[in-house]
Amino acid sequence: MISDQMIAKCVDDVKQISGCDLLVMDGSCRIIAGSLFKDVPDRDTTASFISQDDSERTEDGYLYIRIPREEGKCLVLLADADNEVYARLAASLIGNVIEAANNRVDRDSFFRNLLLGNLFDVDIYGFARKLHIEDKLSRCVFIIEPVAQKDPGLIDMVKELFYTEAGDHVTALDEDRVIVIRALSENEGKSELAETADMLVDMAGSEASRDVRVAYGTVAGSIKELASSYREAKMALDVGKIFYPMKRSIEYSNLGVGRLIYQLPVDLCRLFVKEIFGDDIPDEIDDEVLTTVNRFFDNSLNVSETSRQLFIHRNTLIYRIEKLQKATGLDVRVFDDALTLKIALMVVNYLKYTKG
Numbered sequence: 001m002i003s004d005q006m007i008a009k010c011v012d013d014v015k016q017i018s019g020c021d022l023l024v025m026d027g028s029c030r031i032i033a034g035s036l037f038k039d040v041p042d043r044d045t046t047a048s049f050i051s052q053d054d055s056e057r058t059e060d061g062y063l064y065i066r067i068p069r070e071e072g073k074c075l076v077l078l079a080d081a082d083n084e085v086y087a088r089l090a091a092s093l094i095g096n097v098i099e100a101a102n103n104r105v106d107r108d109s110f111f112r113n114l115l116l117g118n119l120f121d122v123d124i125y126g127f128a129r130k131l132h133i134e135d136k137l138s139r140c141v142f143i144i145e146p147v148a149q150k151d152p153g154l155i156d157m158v159k160e161l162f163y164t165e166a167g168d169h170v171t172a173l174d175e176d177r178v179i180v181i182r183a184l185s186e187n188e189g190k191s192e193l194a195e196t197a198d199m200l201v202d203m204a205g206s207e208a209s210r211d212v213r214v215a216y217g218t219v220a221g222s223i224k225e226l227a228s229s230y231r232e233a234k235m236a237l238d239v240g241k242i243f244y245p246m247k248r249s250i251e252y253s254n255l256g257v258g259r260l261i262y263q264l265p266v267d268l269c270r271l272f273v274k275e276i277f278g279d280d281i282p283d284e285i286d287d288e289v290l291t292t293v294n295r296f297f298d299n300s301l302n303v304s305e306t307s308r309q310l311f312i313h314r315n316t317l318i319y320r321i322e323k324l325q326k327a328t329g330l331d332v333r334v335f336d337d338a339l340t341l342k343i344a345l346m347v348v349n350y351l352k353y354t355k356g
Helices: 004-018 043-052 081-102 107-115 121-130 154-159 190-208 223-243 257-262 266-277 287-298 303-310 314-328 335-355
Strands: 022-026 031-034 056-059 062-068 074-080 139-146 169-172 178-183 212-216 249-251
Touching: 004 022, 004 031, 004 081, 022 081, 043 056, 043 062, 043 074, 062 081, 074 081, 107 121, 107 169, 107 178, 107 223, 121 223, 139 154, 139 190, 139 223, 154 169, 154 178, 154 190, 178 190, 190 212, 190 249, 212 223, 223 249, 223 257, 223 335, 257 335, 266 335, 287 303, 287 314, 287 335, 303 314
Parallel strands: 212 249
Antiparallel strands: 022 031, 022 074, 056 062, 062 074, 139 178, 139 212, 169 178
16 A cells, blocks of 8 residues: 555656646545645545546646545545646656556565465566566475464564575565475475475474474475465375374475365265274273384384384283274284274374364
């Protein structure tokens, strides 16, 4: 929105160049700027001009010109009828300045609207040219989210790690998440993206004692493709929270079976869980058994290694496995049953997420 000071400067500039006295009033007949203060028409005359919705009017030796401001608002420029040319030039100047101010887009709002899909293709390339943003540059979108609670200072920490001069940009779409658009050189690829995500997690933890989760999409080859990279990063963040809650760095291209479950219809997931567990959804399986079976999965169904890592006797581990078998009908020492239970537990987590 244009300020009254900017309008006053336009009027002063025209006055200095032409010597023409001008007066600018807003829609409520409040004087904003000008030098035409002698025998100014009364407010009723100006209000009548505004209410008639005319673009121009000459009355009692004065020229009235309407200048659109914001939506539903206007300015009125007054000048002696003899100074018609200068008045029209001044009105055109003020109108152009207002239009430029209303259409002004900075880098931050441009990238936010781009990621949210609020821009048409023609606007994307037009604004990119105005803002001197390179189109054909490889970029990737990262989302950084605090694990426990909101962190207003997170964006300031992240901004210190990236450089606008290199094509990077840091912004925020809401109070919970910080967005990094990282520009890549020709020699950088997946390993560098993973290093960036790990660096963000480590820096947040070591320097600011922040626990954050970082997700990122695939590389976008052009400015237009950044919205797709953002959607991928957003999905990776959601999938990571549901299925891999202990992971702090999540890559869209490495979501595994979690991505498949995330995209399944909820009704189909409920049907699958019912086929495996019947009406007894495994909320009754205690945390000790679930921790045991998850570690068992992590160790590729190796009983000895799992018992060693859990600091329990082998027979204790077998007892817990058999307890799980009684509760679910699945023996996790058998590969097919282990795979079925692994997927079923992931589906249960997904249903809890959608319900919440």
